[in-house]
Amino acid sequence: MPRVRERSPYVELQRDQWRELRRSTPLPLTAAELARLRGLGEQLDLTEVAEVYLPLSRLINLQVAARQRLYEATTTFLGEDTHGTKVPFIIGIAGSVAVGKSTTARILRTLLARWPDHPRVDLVTTDGFLHPRAELVRRGLMHRKGFPESYDRRALLRFVTEVKSGAEEVRAPVYSHLAYDILPGEEQVVRRPDILIVEGLNVLQPGPRLTVSDLFDFSLYVDAHTADIERWYVERFLKLRHTAFADPASHFHHFASLPDDEARAEAQHLWRTINGPNLEENIRPTRPRATLVLRKDCDHSINRVRLRKL
Ligand SMILES: Nc1ncnc2c1ncn2[C@@H]1O[C@H](COP(=O)(O)OP(=O)(O)OP(=O)(O)O)[C@@H](O)[C@H]1O
Numbered sequence: 001m002p003r004v005r006e007r008s009p010y011v012e013l014q015r016d017q018w019r020e021l022r023r024s025t026p027l028p029l030t031a032a033e034l035a036r037l038r039g040l041g042e043q044l045d046l047t048e049v050a051e052v053y054l055p056l057s058r059l060i061n062l063q064v065a066a067r068q069r070l071y072e073a074t075t076t077f078l079g080e081d082t083h084g085t086k087v088p089f090i091i092g093i094a095g096s097v098a099v100g101k102s103t104t105a106r107i108l109r110t111l112l113a114r115w116p117d118h119p120r121v122d123l124v125t126t127d128g129f130l131h132p133r134a135e136l137v138r139r140g141l142m143h144r145k146g147f148p149e150s151y152d153r154r155a156l157l158r159f160v161t162e163v164k165s166g167a168e169e170v171r172a173p174v175y176s177h178l179a180y181d182i183l184p185g186e187e188q189v190v191r192r193p194d195i196l197i198v199e200g201l202n203v204l205q206p207g208p209r210l211t212v213s214d215l216f217d218f219s220l221y222v223d224a225h226t227a228d229i230e231r232w233y234v235e236r237f238l239k240l241r242h243t244a245f246a247d248p249a250s251h252f253h254h255f256a257s258l259p260d261d262e263a264r265a266e267a268q269h270l271w272r273t274i275n276g277p278n279l280e281e282n283i284r285p286t287r288p289r290a291t292l293v294l295r296k297d298c299d300h301s302i303n304r305v306r307l308r309k310l
């Protein structure tokens with residue numbers, strides 16, 4: 001049985017306990033589809049989808065229905081009629097750079113969209129809400145990319161508020177890792193999804209005013225030991241030399257021809273000066289706020305789950 005910590009709002013489950021909670025949820029994904037969703041360096045296989053992501057998909061499906069009933073309770077109280085309106089269910093996914101958030105987000109998006117009750121699932125990453133490079137330079141923030149102040153937090157809050165309010169069309173800016181900048185003129189359009197997933201380093205940050213996390217109906221934190229995440233970051237950087245960095249248009253193209261030891265030193269420098277401090281100072285402190293923490297082992301596999309029950 002799941003172990004319940006006394007006087008704790010959380011319940012911790014080992015993977016073999018968690019996987020039982022899938023019940024009869026079917027696996028609607030093939031190995032080929034999974035390969036397309038898997039990020040560079042991720043190890044995730046169909047067994048992990050079945051054992052970890054299907055129970056999660058079932059839990060969220062139950063919570064979407066419950067959230068709708070809660071919304072209807074408030075409209076009844078106000079003496080209004082919902083006219084069958086559904087409020088988009090908002091999911092936040094937080095965690096360090098290189099922990100595998102974007103793979104988690106893509107898998108979850110695909111699985112949730114296969115339930116007949118909520119087929120329209122959109123995914124946005126907060127990368128699009130980074131200030132453009134010129135603005136970061138102007139504010140002296142080029143070495144703080146990914147820190148809370150490097151984002152246009154007001155624009156992100158406005159975006160999610162509009163989606164949740166049922167706006168017909170809401171637009172988000174688009175970031176490119178290749179350009180290391182926002183792409184001028186490009187946008188992502190979101191049209192009344194049943195579920196919106198918002199993935200980003202700092203999405204669980206609280207604030208003195210309303211923040212985007214206040215609009216989340218469910219949130220996930222992808223967690224691992226810092227030393228493992230640093231290693232994954234450096235290994236990914238080494239691999240990117242042969243893929244993304246090889247493109248002459250890449251901001252990091254000058255790293256493509258670096259030998260292993262020099263590339264490793266560059267990656268470690270970026271980690272130790274930017275991404276590591278951001279994890280310790282800003283990202284990990286938000287972990288207690290997440291509805292669910294997915295804990296990864298040194299080989300990327302998810303071995304433990306912590307659910308906020310209360
Ligand atoms: N400099 C880069 N050039 C090209 N692609 C990159 C670069 N950095 C990261 N990527 C790719 O972009 C994707 C998302 O990376 P990003 O840094 O936004 O998220 P992350 O949090 O580091 O990754 P993850 O999703 O693994 O947690 C990853 O699949 C990664 O391979």
Ligand SMILES: CC(C)(CO)[C@@H](O)C(=O)NCCC(=O)O
Pocket residue numbers: 097127145146147201270274275
């Ligand atoms: C765009 C972010 C902030 C988040 O995805 C990150 O990938 C980033 O660019 N961090 C800055 C340091 C680095 O290049 O890894």
